[in-house]
Every structure is written in C-alpha cells, then in structure tokens.
Amino acid sequence: MKQNIFTYDGPRGELVETFYNLLITGENISYERILCEYDGGELSTPKVTGHDLYKTLKHVVPEVVDEFRKYGYSVISIPSGRTTSYQYIGSDKDPLKNIRFRALIKERYDVLSDCIAYRKAVKVSYRPFNRKIMEITFHPHLLHDFNGRSFVFGVSEMDGKKPFRKFAMALDRIEGDIRGSGAAYLAAEQDEYNFLAHLVGVRLEEGAVLTPIRLRAHDQYTFGRINTKPLHDSQKVISYPNREVGKEYGDIEIEVYPNVELVGQVISYGRFLEVLSPSSFRDRIKMELAESLNVYNGSELHEL
Numbered sequence: 089m090k091q092n093i094f095t096y097d098g099p100r101g102e103l104v105e106t107f108y109n110l111l112i113t114g115e116n117i118s119y120e121r122i123l124c125e126y127d128g129g130e131l132s133t134p135k136v137t138g139h140d141l142y143k144t145l146k147h148v149v150p151e152v153v154d155e156f157r158k159y160g161y162s163v164i165s166i167p168s169g170r171t172t173s174y175q176y177i178g179s180d181k182d183p184l185k186n187i188r189f190r191a192l193i194k195e196r197y198d199v200l201s202d203c204i205a206y207r208k209a210v211k212v213s214y215r216p217f218n219r220k221i222m223e224i225t226f227h228p229h230l231l232h233d234f235n236g237r238s239f240v241f242g243v244s245e246m247d248g249k250k251p252f253r254k255f256a257m258a259l260d261r262i263e264g265d266i267r268g269s270g271a272a273y274l275a276a277e278q279d280e281y282n283f284l285a286h287l288v289g290v291r292l293e294e295g296a297v298l299t300p301i302r303l304r305a306h307d308q309y310t311f312g313r314i315n316t317k318p319l320h321d322s323q324k325v326i327s328y329p330n331r332e333v334g335k336e337y338g339d340i341e342i343e344v345y346p347n348v349e350l351v352g353q354v355i356s357y358g359r360f361l362e363v364l365s366p367s368s369f370r371d372r373i374k375m376e377l378a379e380s381l382n383v384y385n386g387s388e389l390h391e392l
Contacts, residue, residue, distance in 0.1 A: 093151050094184075094191035099141055102126065103148045108184065111152065111176045116166055118173040119145060149174070155184060189260070193238055196259045199266050200228045200240050209269040215261050222246065225269050226257065229276040232284060234349075239290050241281060243274045254280065256290045288320050288342075289349025296345040302326065302364040303354070304339050310360040311338035319353055320344050339364065351376055 093104050106126050110117045120136045122145060133139045153174060156163045161184075162177040182188075203210055210228065215221045227243040237258055244255035251274060283292050303319075305311035308329045315325065319342055326339040344350060346369050354361055354373055363370040 092187060092191045092194070093148075093155055094188045095194055100144055100148060103141060103145055104152060107145075107148060107152050111156075111163065111174060112181060112183065114176055116173040116175050118168075118171060119149070120171075121173075122149075155187065159183070159187075193259050196262060196266060197231060197238055200259075201231060203266075204228050204231070207273045207275065209271040209273050211267040211269045212257070213263040214257055215263055217261070221263060225271050226255070227271075227274040230281050230284075232256075232290060234290055241284075241290075242276075245271070245274075253277075254283075254292060283345060286322070286344050287347065287349075288344055288353060289347060291347045291349060292345055293347045296347065298343060299346055299366060299369065300341055300343045301346065301350075301366065301369055302339060302341045304337050304362045304364050305329075305357075306337050306360050306362065308336060308338070310357060311340075314340060314357075314361070318342075319350070346372070355380075 094108075095101070096104055103122065103126060107117065107122050110122060110125060119142070120131065123136060123139050123141065124131050126141070131139070136142060139145075153163045153165075156176065161180070164175050164177060166173045166175060176183075200210075202208075210226050211224070212226050213221055213223055214226075223246070225245040226240075227245075228240050229242040230240065232239045232241060237260065239256050239258055241254060241256050244252045244257070284290075286298055303314075305314055308331070311329055314323075315338075319340075322343045323340055324342075326341050327335075329336055329338045351372060354363060355376060363373050
C-alpha cells in the first residue's frame with residue numbers, strides 16, 4: 089500500500105509540506121521556488137540541480153501532483169524551456185486536508201504508542217466536544233479504535249485537581265503538538281481496562297452495571313444487518329425470523345455496560361429495532377425518542 093505522502097519524515101516530508109503549501113496559493117510553482125522556500129527565502133546553491141535535495145524533490149513533486157489528481161483536483165504542468173512549473177486550479181483552499189489529517193492522527197498515534205512503551209507522561213492541549221480547551225499532563229496507558237476514530241486511555245492531571253483515571257482522549261481533539269513532561273509516570277492498575285471488552289464505544293458511565301440487553305429486530309432485513317454486523321462481541325441470537333410460520337422478527341442479546349454510544353446505535357435503526365429488556369434501558373430509549381419527537385412537534389420547519 090502506498091504510504092501517505094504527509095507521513096514522510098525528515099527533508100522529504102518537509103519538501104512535501106513546502107510544495108503543498110506553495111501549490112495551494114494558486115501561483116506557478118517551480119523547483120527553484122520550492123527550494124528557495126525550503127532554504128528560507130534564498131537558494132543555498134548557484135544552481136537548482138546542484139542542491140542537495142534536488143533528487144529528492146524530483147520524487148516529491150510528481151507524488152504531490154498525482155495525489156491532487158487522484159482525488160479529482162486539477163494541477164496543470166507549465167513547461168518553460170528545460171524546466172516545468174505547476175499550478176493548482178481550484179477553489180478549495182486545503183484540498184488534501186483529509187489526507188493530511190490522517191497523517192497527523194498516525195503521527196500522534198505513533199508518539200503515544202512510544203510513550204506507552206517507555207512509560208512517559210506528556211503534556212497536551214485537549215478540547216473535549218463542546219467544552220473549553222484543557223491543558224493537561226497525561227499518562228497514556230492504552231490506544232483504542234472505535235467507529236473509525238482513535239482514542240487513548242490513561243490518567244489525566246490538571247493543576248489543582250485530583251488525577252482522573254480511565255480518561256479517554258480522542259486523538260483528533262488534541263490541539264498542537266504532544267509535548268514532553270517531567271512528571272513521574274502513573275502506570276495503569278491491574279485489569280483497569282477490562283471494562284472495554286464489555287462496552288460499545290469508549291465511555292464508561294458512572295455507576296454503570298454490566299447488563300444483559302435483549303433487542304428485537306422487527307423485520308428480516310434489520311435482523312440480517314445486525315446479525316452480520318453485531319452491535320457487540322457478546323451478541324448472541326435468541327430467535328430467528330421464520331416466514332414459514334409468519335414470524336418476521338428476530339431477537340438478539342448483548343451483555344454490556346449501557347452508555348450513550350449504545351443508545352445512539354440502537355436509535356440509528358429507528359422503528360425497526362426495539363429494546364425488550366431491561367426496563368431501565370428501554371425507558372432510556374423511550375425518553376430519548378420522546379425528546380426527539382418534541383423537537384419536531386415544538387418547532388416550525390426552517391428552510392435553508
């Protein structure tokens with residue numbers, strides 16, 4: 089598999105960033121312009137071809153141009169004598185932002201993986217959803233992926249507050265660089281993260297109890313979806329649909345700690361999936377659906 093061009097280390101990675109940032113200005117960008125920018129504004133050699141990184145740049149330029157074209161963005165080649173310059177034609181100011189983002193997440197993942205292996209604390213600026221940015225000292229213990237996102241669990245410390253264990257930090261909500269810390273590393277306790285095996289998502293809610301939850305899929309299609317893509321590893325079939333006897337529904341059961349992520353998964357199936365038991369989780373779903381209905385009943389249609 090071809091490597092993400094934004095994950096290259098050293099001068100090659102720096103040249104990718106330099107060329108990309110120049111290209112998205114929409115100006116004509118030559119090899120000389122790239123190397124001048126790399127050198128700080130003035131070419132360090134009399135000739136472009138004599139630059140130490142000229143051969144590296146000859147690989148970088150077509151890679152970056154190919155990446156633009158791969159995703160449907162136009163970069164034109166402009167020959168001039170024995171040289172060629174390049175110009176990006178488009179309105180998107182950061183056309184490869186998703187690829188750059190994936191590279192950034194991989195970089196953070198690798199840094200935190202090393203910190204876990206070598207038992208090192210770090211300092212991070214972290215912005216939870218819908219809250220102010222937090223400056224924390226973080227002791228990473230475990231990397232965990234869920235629903236296409238990467239998380240790291242560990243101990244979070246903030247000035248004047250007691251250390252918070254089992255803190256789940258989404259890697260995409262870290263702002264800026266992950267910085268070193270001289271704080272003594274706080275290690276994970278034995279079996280501290282066993283709860284993750286009984287969780288849909290990453291959030292262990294306060295007071296949550298491991299609970300068998302029985303669900304009914306009201307048609308064969310929904311049952312097939314859930315059966316082929318289980319809500320959780322503990323999922324087992326209680327009964328199958330059987331059209332021969334007029335039974336369209338099927339029941340399944342999972343054993344998990346109920347949480348908001350599971351609520352979201354259940355509700356995403358709409359009227360085709362029903363919580364049969366326990367009554368506490370069934371009532372939680374009913375309340376969520378009632379509040380959603382109130383939103384529609386209590387407001388007028390707003391045209392875009």
